[in-house]
Amino acid sequence: xxxxxxAFAKKLFGxxxxxxxxxxxxxxxxxxxxxxxxxxxxxxxxxxxLMASAFTGGVMWQxxxxxxxxxxxxNLFMLPFDRRKFVFSYVAALGAYTxxxxxxxxxxVVWAVAAWNPVEILASILCATNAVLMAxxxxxxxxxxxVGVPWAxxxxxxxxxxxxxxxxxxxxVANAVLAFLLLQNADAYSFYPQESGLGHAGKKHVRHSVxxxxxxxxxxxxxxxxxxxxxxxxxLVLPLFFRQVWGSFAAFIGFAILSLNTPVCILxxxxxxxxxxxxxxPCQKKAFCIPYCLFIFSxxxxxxxxxxxxxxxxxxxVTPATVAAALFFALxxxxxxxxxxxxxxxxxxxxxxxxxxxPRKYAVPAGLLLLAGAVGTWPALxxxxxxLLATEVIILLVGCWNSD
Amino acid sequence: MGNPLxxxxxxxxxxxxxxxxxxxxxxxxxxxxxVGLIGLNGAGKTTFxxxxxxxxxxxxxxNILFRGQPVNLxxxxxxxxxxxxxxxxxxxxxxxxxxxxxxVCSAYxxxxxxxxxxxxxxxxxxxxxxxLKDLSTGNRKKAFLxxxxxxxxxxxxxxxxxxxxxxQSTEYLxxxxxxxxxxxxxxxxxxxxxxxxxxSDRVFVLENGSIRxxxxxxxxxxxxxxxxxxxxxxx
Numbered sequence: 001x002x003x004x005x006x007a008f009a010k011k012l013f014g015x016x017x018x019x020x021x022x023x024x025x026x027x028x029x030x031x032x033x034x035x036x037x038x039x040x041x042x043x044x045x046x047x048x049x050l051m052a053s054a055f056t057g058g059v060m061w062q063x064x065x066x067x068x069x070x071x072x073x074x075n076l077f078m079l080p081f082d083r084r085k086f087v088f089s090y091v092a093a094l095g096a097y098t099x100x101x102x103x104x105x106x107x108x109v110v111w112a113v114a115a116w117n118p119v120e121i122l123a124s125i126l127c128a129t130n131a132v133l134m135a136x137x138x139x140x141x142x143x144x145x146x147v148g149v150p151w152a153x154x155x156x157x158x159x160x161x162x163x164x165x166x167x168x169x170x171x172x173v174a175n176a177v178l179a180f181l182l183l184q185n186a187d188a189y190s191f192y193p194q195e196s197g198l199g200h201a202g203k204k205h206v207r208h209s210v211x212x213x214x215x216x217x218x219x220x221x222x223x224x225x226x227x228x229x230x231x232x233x234x235x236l237v238l239p240l241f242f243r244q245v246w247g248s249f250a251a252f253i254g255f256a257i258l259s260l261n262t263p264v265c266i267l268x269x270x271x272x273x274x275x276x277x278x279x280x281x282p283c284q285k286k287a288f289c290i291p292y293c294l295f296i297f298s299x300x301x302x303x304x305x306x307x308x309x310x311x312x313x314x315x316x317x318v319t320p321a322t323v324a325a326a327l328f329f330a331l332x333x334x335x336x337x338x339x340x341x342x343x344x345x346x347x348x349x350x351x352x353x354x355x356x357x358x359p360r361k362y363a364v365p366a367g368l369l370l371l372a373g374a375v376g377t378w379p380a381l382x383x384x385x386x387x388l389l390a391t392e393v394i395i396l397l398v399g400c401w402n403s404d
Numbered sequence: 405m406g407n408p409l410x411x412x413x414x415x416x417x418x419x420x421x422x423x424x425x426x427x428x429x430x431x432x433x434x435x436x437x438x439v440g441l442i443g444l445n446g447a448g449k450t451t452f453x454x455x456x457x458x459x460x461x462x463x464x465x466x467n468i469l470f471r472g473q474p475v476n477l478x479x480x481x482x483x484x485x486x487x488x489x490x491x492x493x494x495x496x497x498x499x500x501x502x503x504x505x506x507x508v509c510s511a512y513x514x515x516x517x518x519x520x521x522x523x524x525x526x527x528x529x530x531x532x533x534x535x536l537k538d539l540s541t542g543n544r545k546k547a548f549l550x551x552x553x554x555x556x557x558x559x560x561x562x563x564x565x566x567x568x569x570x571x572q573s574t575e576y577l578x579x580x581x582x583x584x585x586x587x588x589x590x591x592x593x594x595x596x597x598x599x600x601x602x603x604s605d606r607v608f609v610l611e612n613g614s615i616r617x618x619x620x621x622x623x624x625x626x627x628x629x630x631x632x633x634x635x636x637x638x639x
Contacts, residue, residue, distance in 0.1 A: 282483035
């Protein structure tokens with residue numbers, strides 16, 4: 001195994017591959033848990049291949065765009081190195097990390113709940129490998145995006161519509177070989193993240209505004225912005241899916257789903273220096289945590305408002321109680337997210353991709369989903385929960401003003 | 405030394421179980437003095453400053469007194485009495501310096517002071533309205549140093565403040581540290597002997613998490629300190 005691969009693999013998997021062991025263990029637990037539960041669904045091969053490809057490609061892209069490898073890369077670039085060896089070692093390390101820590105978990109779930117055969121297993125592994133290589137090529141040659149985007153679109157169409165065809169496997173192999181050949185010409189330096197920024201902040205401000213800070217944060221993290229926009233779009237179309245079953249249960253489930261805008265909920269985990277500053281400066285619960293809570297609440301509430309407007313237009317039946325429930329879910333999500341960030345920030349992540357797929361990130365939406373189920377089944381719980389939330393907010397506000 | 409402003413007695417700190425970073429560390433800081441901490445890498449300087457900043461929970465001490473009273477390092481009263489400039493700091497990347505200053509002043513419940521002299525002294529005029537994330541390491545350090553001197557807390561902790569600064573700003577920093585006695589006490593760590601000898605009233609030489617030698621005013625001399633550090637290294 002060459003040294004470049006080893007260097008990146010150690011960073012990504014841990015010195016003794018502890019991350020790999022943990023993931024394999026988790027996969028086995030998840031697989032056997034679901035397998036024994038004997039909960040079966042039917043998944044078409046094309047959907048399985050599309051999931052394996054899109055998920056792996058997406059995670060690989062996140063890993064490639066992450067700035068956390070920049071320091072290791074800088075050190076390696078300082079030394080004389082073989083360009084091609086570097087490219088393949090780096091892609092192999094990131095690809096192995098993506099496959100063995102992320103894709104395997106998805107496949108474990110899918111294989112546990114769906115019937116499968118060896119051909120499908122091999123084909124989905126092939127799809128994942130293909131996605132890794134394609135993502136690497138598209139990242140390296142990103143300035144030719146006008147070629148890369150149609151290439152990805154063609155791959156998706158082929159996977160979706162010809163997953164059962166006999167020529168599907170040769171197509172994937174040919175695509176992977178093409179990506180491999182293109183990588184042969186890749187420049188190693190193109191993996192090094194480029195510095196980009198807003199430069200001067202535009203209008204000069206003498207006074208601070210934490211909200212302005214959050215907006216700049218979103219502006220600089222386009223994927224977080226996109227995620228927020230996607231959640232708002234989901235709010236728009238969700239009533240279409242709930243048309244037949246509209247009622248308080250569907251409304252609550254919708255609010256819980258719309259709280260899935262998790263990237264905006266990990267600001268402190270994302271930036272350890274900011275976390276240090278927020279802990280070290282005085283009065284930060286009031287100065288930082290409350291505006292942060294209101295920011296998350298606003299993002300969630302906009303999604304909920306779009307959802308309610310869309311529901312009223314399509315299905316009707318939105319009542320003041322539904323609006324109150326929307327406020328409840330948006331605020332509860334914000335409060336819980338900020339509390340988690342304050343007391344249990346995600347630490348010791350290797351690259352940003354670990355952070356984005358950390359289970360802790362989904363704790364709040366999962367909790368809200370359970371709550372939605374409970375409240376939907378027993379609507380009498382709504383006033384109780386509103387009372388609890390009001391108490392919670394009062395405790396937090398009083399605590400913020402008096403402590404720290 | 406006058407009445408102690410801050411007293412730390414028998415402080416021990418650790419990162420991993422069993423690996424002590426500070427061991428039986430004791431120190432007293434008087435009001436209106438400049439104290440330098442020097443020691444080899446890993447001696448515990450940064451750890452000590454992190455503890456005083458309330459960032460490291462894994463420590464125990466016989467006593468930590470502020471103005472003669474036991475103090476909780478994470479409570480507002482103490483927090484508003486001190487400010488720390490860390491060796492490396494990437495916090496609040498989406499604020500400009502002026503916004504950061506305003507934010508910090510509001511946290512310390514103070515009005516925004518006039519910083520034009522400090523900004524000029526550190527040659528920071530062109531960067532005051534640039535986002536902190538877009539500043540170079542040295543300029544970012546200047547932003548935090550200006551904030552620190554403008555805020556004028558009773559206790560000012562500086563962790564390796566010279567690192568990354570150009571020579572003009574370094575000299576200006578020495579002046580500011582020396583003049584800070586009018587406002588409060590400075591405790592700073594450094595690997596640059598000159599920064600210690602030019603500014604400090606007292607110098608503590610750290611070794612393996614405890615104070616090995618103290619130099620009082622009149623004894624502070626580069627040769628003496630170098631000798632103490634060399635001895636430490638030879639051991």
